[in-house]
Amino acid sequence: VFTFEPKLFFGAAAAWGAIGFLCTLPAPETPLGARGGQWAFWLALIVLLVSLRPVHRFLAALPRPHAFLLAGFFALLLAGQLADRSKDTFPFVSWKMFSMPAPASLGPIAYYEYYGRTDAAERVPLNPERLFPSLKNYRMAVGLMTLAGGALDPARPDPEAARRLSEALRALGARHNRENPGTPVRGVEMYRCQLDPRPGPARRETYRWRVWHVEVAP
Amino acid sequence: VTLLHENASGRTLAGVRAWVFGLWLLKIASDPLHRLALLPASLFPPLGPWKILPAGVWAHVHSAEFLTGFRVATVLCLAGAVFGPGRRLAALLACALLTFHQAYVRSFGYINHAELPLLYAAYALAAFPVADRLLGKGREPLPAAPLVAVTAALCFTYALTAAFRLAAGGLDAFRSDTVLVWLLHDAHYPTYYRWTLGRDLLEHPGLVPLLRWGFPVVTLVELLAPLGLVCRPWRLAFLAVMVPFHLAMLFLTNILFWENLALFPLLLDLERAIGRFALTERSESRDRRSEGPGTSPRTPPPSSTD
Numbered sequence: 001v002f003t004f005e006p007k008l009f010f011g012a013a014a015a016w017g018a019i020g021f022l023c024t025l026p027a028p029e030t031p032l033g034a035r036g037g038q039w040a041f042w043l044a045l046i047v048l049l050v051s052l053r054p055v056h057r058f059l060a061a062l063p064r065p066h067a068f069l070l071a072g073f074f075a076l077l078l079a080g081q082l083a084d085r086s087k088d089t090f091p092f093v094s095w096k097m098f099s100m101p102a103p104a105s106l107g108p109i110a111y112y113e114y115y116g117r118t119d120a121a122e123r124v125p126l127n128p129e130r131l132f133p134s135l136k137n138y139r140m141a142v143g144l145m146t147l148a149g150g151a152l153d154p155a156r157p158d159p160e161a162a163r164r165l166s167e168a169l170r171a172l173g174a175r176h177n178r179e180n181p182g183t184p185v186r187g188v189e190m191y192r193c194q195l196d197p198r199p200g201p202a203r204r205e206t207y208r209w210r211v212w213h214v215e216v217a218p
Numbered sequence: 219v220t221l222l223h224e225n226a227s228g229r230t231l232a233g234v235r236a237w238v239f240g241l242w243l244l245k246i247a248s249d250p251l252h253r254l255a256l257l258p259a260s261l262f263p264p265l266g267p268w269k270i271l272p273a274g275v276w277a278h279v280h281s282a283e284f285l286t287g288f289r290v291a292t293v294l295c296l297a298g299a300v301f302g303p304g305r306r307l308a309a310l311l312a313c314a315l316l317t318f319h320q321a322y323v324r325s326f327g328y329i330n331h332a333e334l335p336l337l338y339a340a341y342a343l344a345a346f347p348v349a350d351r352l353l354g355k356g357r358e359p360l361p362a363a364p365l366v367a368v369t370a371a372l373c374f375t376y377a378l379t380a381a382f383r384l385a386a387g388g389l390d391a392f393r394s395d396t397v398l399v400w401l402l403h404d405a406h407y408p409t410y411y412r413w414t415l416g417r418d419l420l421e422h423p424g425l426v427p428l429l430r431w432g433f434p435v436v437t438l439v440e441l442l443a444p445l446g447l448v449c450r451p452w453r454l455a456f457l458a459v460m461v462p463f464h465l466a467m468l469f470l471t472n473i474l475f476w477e478n479l480a481l482f483p484l485l486l487d488l489e490r491a492i493g494r495f496a497l498t499e500r501s502e503s504r505d506r507r508s509e510g511p512g513t514s515p516r517t518p519p520p521s522s523t524d
Contacts, residue, residue: 034385041381045444052448054221058366065349066363073342073367074374081378086329090266090321091337093329095378098433099386102403104394106420111406129410134251134323136410137473143261143327145407167258175256197402197420 003053005060012050015071016043019079030084030094042078108196112148113208114169116176116185116216124176124185131175144168148190152211165190166214173216189213219448222487223365230488231343231361234368236300238339239309241480242316243296245333251289251319255282257326265329266321279322292319299344306351309344316340331379335372336477342367366447369484373443376460380440392434398426404471416470436463446485453485 020039049055062070080092114126128140135143147168150161169188177184190212197204223230254262259280268276278284292315298308320337324330342364350359383391391397398419405416419425439459446453461482468474 030382030386034382037385038381041385045377049444049447052219054219054224054448058221058224058362062363063349063353063357063360065352066346066360069345069349070363070367073338073345073371077338077371077374077378081382087265088269090324090329091317091334093331093334095331095375095382096386097331097379097383098391098397098400099379099383100400102391102396102399104390104396106395106398106402109399109403109406111403113408127408127410127412129408132253132257133410134249134254135327137330137332138404138407138409139324139327139330141327141407141409146327147261164258164260168261171256171258175253193406195406 002051003056005056009047009050012046013043015075016046019075019082025083035082035084039082106198108194110192110194112145112211113191113193114144114172115189115191116173117187117189118183118185123189124183126172126176126185126188128172131172131179144190148192148211152192165212169212169214170216173214177216184218185216186218187213187215221366222369222447222453222485223362223489226362226365226489228359228361230492231365233492234365234484234488235305235309235343237480238336238343238368239296239299239312241336241477242312242340243293243300245477246289246292246296246316246319249289251323252282252285254323254326255280255285262322262325265325267317268321268325288315288319291315306344306347309340310348313337313340313344331375332473332475333477335375335481338371338375339368339481342371365484365488368481370444370447372478372481372484373446373456376440376443380437380443383437384441392437395430397429397433401429401470404473407472409472411468411472411474413469413472416472419470432463435459450487457482457485 016039020043050059059067059070076092080086080089081094083089084094086093114128116124116126118124128144129136129138132140144165147161147165150158151165169190173185173188189210191208192211193206193208195204195206259277262280264271264273264276268279279288292312295308295312295315299305299312302308316337320333346364346367347359349363350357353359387396401416402419405414405419415422419429436459439456442452443456446456461479464475464479
């Protein structure tokens with residue numbers, strides 16, 4: 001099952017050392033130790049894979065252009081992860097999913113809801129990702145939440161984030177009005193909601209309070 | 219132990235190429251990209267390849283006219299990659315445009331991963347034919363190389379996710395209610411899909427331990443996904459865990475990685491499946507021919523002379 005060819009092995013190890021250099025570059029969020037741990041894991045996994053006879057046979061038979069292409073592609077994939085600077089290295093990014101710090105025990109959950117207000121003072125729920133489906137998969141939801149975080153920061157509210165949040169909410173209203181000319185909204189409201197999931201459903205309450213409001217041009 | 223797709227044929231590669239670029243074609247054609255021009259340009263800071271272009275270019279990107287033209291150009295290139303005579307060139311152009319498209323839609327919000335394995339698949343399927351050309355005349359193209367690259371990239375993305383999770387969070391995430399906090403939080407986002415099962419997670423007592431114990435299992439399966447390239451039982455185990463996992467994520471948190479699910483058939487031995495299908499087709503058509511017009515379908519076929 002396994003085979004060992006020094007040339008292939010040391011070639012891969014040298015390239016891997018160069019990628020490992022990326023671990024030492026400063027990254028915004030991931031600590032150096034975490035990147036070093038990943039580097040070691042990938043080294044072990046790649047050594048294991050290239051030592052497997054069928055993989056080794058396949059790689060050894062590849063013509064040079066194909067081998068360079070394959071090696072380059074996976075080097076970029078792994079370098080993107082280790083560099084952890086996704087905004088600079090896109091489309092080769094770091095693969096963070098369910099890896100952000102979260103409380104270890106259940107507690108109150110905060111989130112935002114969006115409503116339009118009609119001429120008749122009726123409240124119409126707005127779904128930002130339905131209005132702008134290009135930004136689905138949480139892109140719109142997280143983007144708005146980030147803006148709200150900056151605009152509503154109690155210690156140091158960010159006026160630029162506040163301006164952008166207002167513009168984004170106006171755009172939600174404008175898009176809704178294009179899709180629903182019969183029931184246009186004249187304002188968009190953003191609510192911060194807080195829910196404690198621990199009590200049973202009968203005693204569970206969601207607290208909502210309006211944190212932002214913009215007028216929408218007719 | 220054999221390497222998946224090691225013996226793939228040109229026919230299988232052509233089918234996978236049509237599948238991948240066809241999926242992108244449907245995705246881009248149905249995406250109302252021009253709507254984003256309603257949002258203020260300041261929400262879209264340039265990202266990835268857009269950073270390379272002069273700042274003046276970026277100022278013109280965020281308009282309904284440009285975005286419509288960009289979408290039409292991408293759709294035409296993708297249609298060329300699927301149907302056209304100049305597939306190789308169209309595929310390369312399509313990949314370039316898709317990269318800019320995917321960077322653009324990620325410049326607002328955050329950089330998620332949903333479409334990236336499908337993007338990498340398009341890269342491999344567009345780039346390896348160029349490498350085939352470099353081999354010179356008389357050398358046969360290698361259909362196995364792009365298929366191995368696409369499948370390996372898919373498996374590696376899962377392993378990258380698990381490795382990051384373990385390296386950044388350690389084992390704490392598996393020992394506490396962390397996964398429940400994440401799921402409950404995500405279930406309350408106003409998202410495109412509108413399943414609400416995740417909001418009532420705690421009302422389903424059977425579900426909570428399943429998620430708690432399932433999370434480390436999913437992480438382990440993700441981490442070792444690349445071994446599926448050479449181990450059929452592991453591939454099947456991967457599919458048995460990850461298909462329900464992706465569906466659970468949809469129903470619980472409204473996260474759907476349909477692009478990954480669409481690539482999962484690549485974890486099967488397509489060559490053998492297509493070979494079996496072709497064999498069945500051939501034998502059925504031979505049976506039909508030998509039966510001739512007016513022959514009862516119950517008539518046994520004449521004995522073969524070949």
